[in-house]
Amino acid sequence: MARLKLGTRIRRDQIAEAALALVAERGLRELNVAAVARRVGLAPSALYRHYPGKEAVLDAVLERVHERLVGIVAHVASGPGDALAALRRLFDLHLALVGESRALFPVLVSDAFQSGSAERRRRVFAVVSGYMGRVAALARRGQREGAIRRDVAPRTVALMFLGIVQPPSMLSALSGGAFDPRRPGLAAWRLFEQTLRAAPLRARRAPRSPRPGAVR
Amino acid sequence: MARLKLGTRIRRDQIAEAALALVAERGLRELNVAAVARRVGLAPSALYRHYPGKEAVLDAVLERVHERLVGIVAHVASGPGDALAALRRLFDLHLALVGESRALFPVLVSDAFQSGSAERRRRVFAVVSGYMGRVAALARRGQREGAIRRDVAPRTVALMFLGIVQPPSMLSALSGGAFDPRRPGLAAWRLFEQTLRAAPLRARRAPRSPRPGAVR
DNA sequence: TCCTATTGTGAATCTGCGTTCACAACGGAG
DNA sequence: CTCCGTTGTGAACGCAGATTCACAATAGGA
Secondary structure, eight states: OOOOOOOHHHHHHHHHHHHHHHHHHHOGGGOOHHHHHHHHTSOGGGGGGTOSSHHHHHHHHHHHHHHHHHHHHHHHHTSSSOHHHHHHHHHHHHHHHHHHHTSHHHHHHHHHHHOOOHHHHHHHHHHHHHHHHHHHHHHHHHHHHTSSOSSSOHHHHHHHHHHHHHHHHHHHHHTTTOSOSHHHHHHHHHHHHHHHHHHHHHHTTSSSSOOTTOOO | OOOOOOOHHHHHHHHHHHHHHHHHHHOGGGOOHHHHHHHHTOOGGGGGGTOSSHHHHHHHHHHHHHHHHHHHHHHHHTSSSOHHHHHHHHHHHHHHHHHHHTSHHHHHHHHHHHOOOHHHHHHHHHHHHHHHHHHHHHHHHHHHHTSSOSSSOHHHHHHHHHHHHHHHHHHHHHTTTOSOSHHHHHHHHHHHHHHHHHHHHHHTTSSSSOOTTOOO
16 A cells, blocks of 8 residues: 555545546445455545544535535636526536536435434434535525516425426436436426417516416 | 244235335335334344345335336326326325335435435336326326316426425425425426326417416 | 155354554644 | 654454254145
């Protein structure tokens, strides 16, 4: 083994990064301490100098995914155009991520389903709802800008956004890449986008009355 | 242990049923041969008289879930009303199932993500796309009936349907029941339903020309 | 009733994996 | 240069769970 000695701050980073990459490349099944250690260039036992155990490593991975998701939304939101354009970019980014990282996000959610630990489920739940909260905020901005109809709750928009992204991702990951999520995903996206825009056009005719079809 | 001796046909059924129930109640983590055998009233070793191994049991469970899904769609499709009403019932059934069976379906999908076996992934993929195919067929019927707009590919409808159902299910399962999928799910559904109905009304004005907003 | 294939049992085995431990090597502070 | 806390190592331990095996009990036909 490499006899290099590094500070624990650096090692923690390396280990989390290696674990993240392993999950992305080979799935959670392959995530054992031995594999992570090998990837970093350490003996398995060395890992315990920097993390109390495997669970803690997984927590660190989850934390990274969380940061990544938050970062992506922030990046997309700060780009040009209205909120709807930002959502579209988010959609593209999401599908691209699935292609290169083997549905890392669904994989972590999957783990939460199986892990007996209620604590881990709570954490994953927090990450997902945090993400949805940010998407909802983007939707709210879109409503203020007039790009998105106002008779839909921002949370509903976020939920549906997730619904547009998730199934294509899932199918792509399940098929091992044989199923290309771009095409069917895009069709669903177009319909979604069209739906989000639709109402304001009609709303101009009857500006005030809360129409019976309103969704809240 | 119960000294009862039964034919292998019956035992296979019992074992698959017990495994299915275990997954639904406690998740995949708890699905070990010992637990399954205990539930059937057998010693763990007896299980191997009827299945070659644990993998085969899981396959049988997947098969049952497949049958159940197909059955649900068939049941819903044979009910009263148009295809849109049937889809609505399917939506309700799905959410109800999540409540009582701890997101059995996502759990199996989750397993496929983690299982190294490409064979299992293929099987789960087949089940999911089979299900989607049937939903698409329902959507096609809806288009023939005039209940669903015709400028959307049936497969896109099926994909979006899955997208409407999946996120609420996931959040509910993750939160351990604290998150009630009914309310936000229903809001998304209403928007979805409204979207599916919308176009034909506008199409009457310009019956022929493939409008630019058409989604295929 | 007896016989035999089938089904059931408990103990033993095997394996993968997380974790611990006693000891060695490193590297910066003094 | 020396010392000591930090980091790294290989071997060993413990455990959980799948699988095997030699043997016992059962059921149904001859």
